[in-house]
Amino acid sequence: MSNNKPCGWLGGSGKSLLNLLVALTNAALVGGAMAATGDFAQAVQPFLEQHCNRCHDAKKQKGEFRVDNLSRDFLQGGSAAKWAEVMDRISSGEMPPKAEPKPAAAEAAKVVEWLAARLKEGEAARLAKRERVSFHKLTREEYAHTIRDLLGVTFDYADPTGLSEDDTWNGFGRIGSVLSVSPSHVEKYLAAADTVLAEAFPEAVVEKGRKAALPKTFGKRLKGIDLRGVSNQAELEAQGLADKVRVEMWPGHDLTRASPGNIPVAGLYRMRVQLSGLKPKNGRAPHLAVYAVNLDRMLHEQDVVAPEDKPIIVEFTTHLPAGNVNVRFGNETPGPSNLPRSGRAGNRAFFSTKDGRLPWQMKLTDEAGEPLYPFLIVDWLEWSGPIAEEGPTFAQREYLPAELGGAREKLTKLAERAFRRPVSTEEVDRLVKLVESEVKSGEGLESAMKAACQAVLCAKDFLYLVEGRGGDTPVPGQPAKQGLTADKNVRLTQWELASRLSYFLWSTMPDEALFAAARGGKLHEPGELRAQVQRMLRDPKAARFAEAFPRDWLQLRSVGMFPPDKKLYPDYDAYLEKCMIGETTAFFREVLHKNLSLREFLDSNWTMLNARLADHYKLPEVAGDQFQRVSLRPEDHRGGLLTHAAILSLTSDGTRHRPVHRGKWVMESILGKSPPPPPANVPAIEPTPATQPKATLRNKLDAHKRNENCAACHAKIDPLGLAFDNYDAIGRWRTEEIVGDGAGANPKVDASGELIDGRKFTGAAEFRKLLVEDLDKFNAAFIEKLAIFALRRVMTVDDRDALAGLAKQSKAADYRLVAIVETLVSSELFQKR
């Protein structure tokens, strides 16, 4: 710490005085002027006087650091950073130093907590100040959805040729101030525009001297014998058996000959496959997975159950880029070795499980002819496409003029949709000029139009949601006014409101109906907004909200971040991971569709399961890959979000469950609080010597908590996580904890605990009941998360009143989800920047 200028909180410059005024006004908003400074005198001042000032004041400045005159303004980045340092030193026990009288742990903890809370508020305020920018970049997912609606083509944003992954903040993937643009992003946007436009405006293929309207089509059919490859093909053909050859796929077996090969043009392609799927008794169904290796993309996966003599046809369509596509077609289920010498038939043709096996080969079926392992048996598969309508594409019809003179009209239409608002004459002029100069330099009209389209797709107004234009929205046909309105609390324009609503619920641009409402000037009226929300939630695109919001709110991106140890959790695979997230998403969707209460998220007597997850939970069998509502009994030990495998595993670290992280997650996602960060010098949990009895992680943590510096905070965090100790790192129910180190039997799980307010519980079920008692806390937290998602910014002290109002309205509506969404959308908060 160097050289602190002696500027007490009243002695600063004009600017900091202004900030102070702002701070005071904010404090007034949250409950009484001087609240923050007043508390300071009570909560921190005595501690400082007793323990700190003697070495860090005007007379003596150890370490060149003064604490007595440190500004109490926690909104200022500079002083906040110093207070953070003070907090860290106290919380780690480093200060006061050993030679000095030691403060009581509880006393120090109180100061640390008070400082942490102020710093958090200050951080949010500073973030918000930076954040009320007018430019919220589209996420790559939103970019792709918008392209689809604007140009009618699919953009595979996650492929190696796609866009870079976006940054997140506390789980949220769409915060304006966090999403950034570097030159390499711009290069990727340019390339993405090239790709998208090539498909939107396909070049005519010249066939037999005539230009054909449609690109050439593609088809490939592979029979069993082609897929397998046998040594005696000629012989089989002579016997008339060639067409009867099937391919039996053992667990873990891939067919490498199933690739479509060289795809002529980008577009939608269909794959069809005829196959049987044999499920062993009490075992898992075989799992078909079609994975494009070079695109690193799962094209399709599903369980297949169909008798050997009654194969079914599975088909799906997928978007593929032009060029070679390399596909792995697999039966992704765990099972025994499938090497030819023990498992599959090798080069020998296979016709039926009744064929008989070579002496050294493992049996396929038991004596009753029932399969012993999950098999797929494939007859044939075919690829075809591109699937396209006759004649010109959507983009050609909408945006391609017949002659140069028509360019202005078409470009106006494109720019208005792409920028999601009316455009000025100048904006269109620039585009028209580009088309003209391209034509002049010898390009055809379509190619010249593509250049203008590319400029539109790389323009700031397309890539960003621009908010805050206020009255400056261009009037069609008139020159643009310059710049944006500077007022921070400015109301959104009708157009901005339409976009906010559309990206909130659909993750894409507004549709014609929303544009029409904006054009009519009535969108901001509560009745109109409510009607729009209801309409939008009925639209299939609302599924994106049901997927994107829980992913952000519940931090579902972290599922699988530390993939579980294969040896400890052999059952864990990519499909299970997908199903885990699927349960949580389907659960949210169900609450949304049925307009259920938020209470269901905390405790429910139902959940959404598919076959794989029911098997994972050891619950009664559920058929198929689709998630369906399943009633739960108490002995199932499930109910509410907190028993979802996704939630239980996202806090784990790959080898073990982590109660503290679970507790932290509950605080953040359910109670809306952030615990202070741990001090930097925490000692690690010591391993248990091999001779001592095995200890649960809880026992080890308890030892840890004897350190009184830790105990004060952990008493608040840990019970929230320990309540779920009956679930392992991948969310399975257990009564014993499997422990590697130490001697003797595995210890029993103890999931009991006591909340900081004294309420006790014996395990997860009772804990869930306690959470329901605190429903109002969750209600407030949920509404804040929803607002962050909708407004693409962090909530601050300035928003507290508005949020409290929404929470009250939610309570009046029995915490029903659709009501909450409607109330938020029609609130002042939603309609302002």
Add this chain to the structure above:
Amino acid sequence: MSNVLSQKWLLSRRHMLRGLGATIALPLLDCMSPLRAAAIAAKPRRSVFIYIPNGVNVLTWQITKAGRDYELSTPLKSLEKHRENITPISGLHHPNGIGQAHECQKVWLTAAKVSQEGGAFRNTVSADQLMAEVTAPLTRFSSLELSISRGTTTLAWSRDGVPLPAEDNPKAVFTRLFGAEPGGVDVQRRRLNRRHSVLDLVLEDAKQLRRGIGGEDRMKLDEYLTAVREVEVRTERLDSWLNIPKPVVDGKTAANLTRNVSKTEAGDYYRTMYDLMVLALRTDMTRVITYMSGSESHGLAIPEIGIPQTRHELSHHNGDPEQMARLSRSDAFITEQFTYFLDQLQAVKDGEENLLDRTMVLFGSGMAYGHSHGNANLPTILAGGKSLGLKHGQHIDYNLPKLQQYDLANAAGHYAVCSRPVNSNARLTNLLLTMLHKMEVNTEKFADSLGPVSEVV
């Protein structure tokens, strides 16, 4: 201009490269200013940064003796043959990094302070990007960002503190570097002209708006404008490179580097990436490379030597001897791959010198003792760059003057050394500053640096 073309090194390099799988074409100097021509005449200076995720098993990694007659520790044994090309350094740290968990990879080359609570964390510029600013006019690609995962898992950060997305797929990188310009030069030139017009329009449009808005709100717009402008500069640069054919890589080398290599074959994957880096350097496609060989959440398991866990799992070994032994083996394996990279660089001769002599390589981690996130005494090895004036051959140790000796039998004691800096002046930024100077970046300070590392210059 012809005097530059007749520079002996250029000719001999071309001659040499032809035999080694690539022919390099000489830059056409018409498009370059005289100043640049002079810079081209100077011999290339290169830097590579390679990241080790999750720290190491510090109990076995630590070299215990300082000076020239030190003994390499077991995981580092493969580097023995490179003794004269390397300097292991103990005791370095980032003051801002102390106490960081999974964020330390973000600040390894930037030394910025990361809030553990996330927030709108803004990084600062990374050392490699300052170097790239100097080398950018001289090579087709100003820098190359590689990583174990595609996207923002990257070591390189722009001046705006924006992550520069990295590539993880050798084939994609190869195609970007050496792929033919589709349609030939004329088509490409036309394409670039067109890109130029598009960017012009986009910029003009954004500038109009910028005039009207004030301070805070301008930040995001400026970030966008800077990015677009930079792409415009790159487009011009690409245009001037158009007449210079890309090096032709022989079929066998190309086929090897464009295979679909699975990350489950860790050794094959690493060696392919390293081969690609050597090729990029020796064909002078770029002079600055960052490679996050593993990230804190994605450090490869190495099934081929019986290690099924990721490095993150291993690093949280909880004192289990078996896990710790595996972590050591994983450390040794990663070091062997690094040794392979040095071997390959050394094998490319350039007259009296070799490629390694003109390439500085920093190999290290932002974490030391992963189990409880201790990040002092960071694993650090500086290699190569002898022709740039680096002096190697000793183990520099900033801990020993105070510690006198290491007591690795006392695990807790050594973990403390790896969690709290012994010498608070021993900053990693000093080393980065040293490298910046060798790359002719004109700066007296980098982040919190105190001065260059005198022992290696």
